[in-house]
Amino acid sequence: xxxxxxxxxxxxxxxxxxxxxxxxxxxxxxxxxxxxxxxxxxxxxxxxxxxxxxxxxxxxxxxxxxxxxxxxxxxxxxxxxxxxxxxxxxxxxxxxxxxxxxxxxxxxxxxxxxxxxxxxxxxxxxxxxxxxxxxxxxx
Amino acid sequence: xxxxxxxxxxxxxxxxxxxxxxxxxxxxxxxxxxxxxxxxxxxxxxxxxxxxxxxxxxxxxxxxxxxxxxxxxxxxxxxxxxxxxxxxxxxxxxxxxxxxxxxxxxxxxxxxxxxxxxxxxxxxxxxxxxxxxxxxxxxxxxxxxxxxxxxxxxxxxxxxxxxxxxxxxxxxxxxxxxxxxxxxxxxxxxxxxxxxxxxxxxxxxxxxxxxxxx
Numbered sequence: 143x144x145x146x147x148x149x150x151x152x153x154x155x156x157x158x159x160x161x162x163x164x165x166x167x168x169x170x171x172x173x174x175x176x177x178x179x180x181x182x183x184x185x186x187x188x189x190x191x192x193x194x195x196x197x198x199x200x201x202x203x204x205x206x207x208x209x210x211x212x213x214x215x216x217x218x219x220x221x222x223x224x225x226x227x228x229x230x231x232x233x234x235x236x237x238x239x240x241x242x243x244x245x246x247x248x249x250x251x252x253x254x255x256x257x258x259x260x261x262x263x264x265x266x267x268x269x270x271x272x273x274x275x276x277x278x279x280x281x
Numbered sequence: 282x283x284x285x286x287x288x289x290x291x292x293x294x295x296x297x298x299x300x301x302x303x304x305x306x307x308x309x310x311x312x313x314x315x316x317x318x319x320x321x322x323x324x325x326x327x328x329x330x331x332x333x334x335x336x337x338x339x340x341x342x343x344x345x346x347x348x349x350x351x352x353x354x355x356x357x358x359x360x361x362x363x364x365x366x367x368x369x370x371x372x373x374x375x376x377x378x379x380x381x382x383x384x385x386x387x388x389x390x391x392x393x394x395x396x397x398x399x400x401x402x403x404x405x406x407x408x409x410x411x412x413x414x415x416x417x418x419x420x421x422x423x424x425x426x427x428x429x430x431x432x433x434x435x436x437x438x439x440x441x442x443x444x445x446x447x448x449x450x451x452x453x454x455x456x457x458x459x460x461x462x463x464x465x466x467x468x469x470x471x472x473x474x475x476x477x478x479x480x481x482x483x484x485x486x487x488x489x490x491x492x493x494x495x
Binding site: 199200201203207208210211212214215221222223225226227262268269270271 | 372373374375376395396400402406409426431432435436438439
């Protein structure tokens with residue numbers, strides 16, 4: 143986690159309390175897409191930043207956004223989520239990619255990546271570029 | 282008898298092809314809020330119909346409902362294609378009404394705008410299934426490694442919908458097309474300025490090329 147700069151740190155404003163939770167892929171592997179999204183959003187709504195092993199399918203990501211929008215409409219204190227997927231695919235050769243696809247097929251999911259999802263009331267921004275990821279918190 | 286059947290088949294195929302070529306291509310404009318989707322759609326509409334599709338604003342989520350312009354005939358280098366332009370609300374993972382207060386908006390208006398914006402995001406996602414071709418409009422001065430951009434691209438790839446990525450706002454000093462090209466190496470990226478009408482020739486060239494895949 144990274145704070146913006148020293149002067150901001152001296153500003154003494156405090157970040158909201160939060161929990162960091164790791165969710166192994168095995169825990170959501172057998173759930174259908176609806177229940178997978180529901181489980182993730184239930185965790186996020188408890189002021190928790192979730193580190194999920196693996197990633198959602200594209201259609202699950204768009205469903206997550208749709209369900210997030212419905213939650214914003216339903217609950218004034220909920221403002222949405224920040225999310226990022228972290229992987230290092232770009233450094234790999236074709237053989238590595240084939241190996242990874244076989245492993246993913248066996249496990250039923252892409253375990254070589256992590257997904258970070260946090261409530262927008264706590265996570266201000268997740269800055270990502272191919273080499274690093276920075277998580278900025280709200281004050 | 283066989284000759285009549287072949288003759289009938291030939292004519293039905295010929296009429297089908299004529300009809301197919303005259304079909305409107307449903308062209309969607311997708312992207313995060315404030316990237317310039319409506320500015321680009323307006324530029325195209327203004328050039329070929331004389332009318333605009335929607336209002337633009339500096340305040341994010343100005344487009345909160347899906348907007349259309351039917352039968353837009355685009356001519357480029359002697360070729361003509363007819364499109365139905367579909368301008369969609371910006372897709373976001375968070376909408377905080379307090380962000381709108383910075384634009385001197387009343388709390389009531391800000392809350393209403395946020396509520397409408399959430400519905401707009403849902404509508405945009407629902408419309409993904411109906412597109413023939415999508416132009417993803419990104420702000421060339423912003424970091425392209427944003428999960429919303431990746432989610433839009435991933436969903437279109439899963440649906441096998443042809444995609445053209447537009448790096449808008451190349452008139453800005455911070456604009457970096459190479460960064461967008463590096464983020465989406467599998468897609469063609471065209472740098473434009475919808476506001477000033479810069480590099481639209483290249484955009485139309487790419488659009489016509491991609492339309493052949495529909």
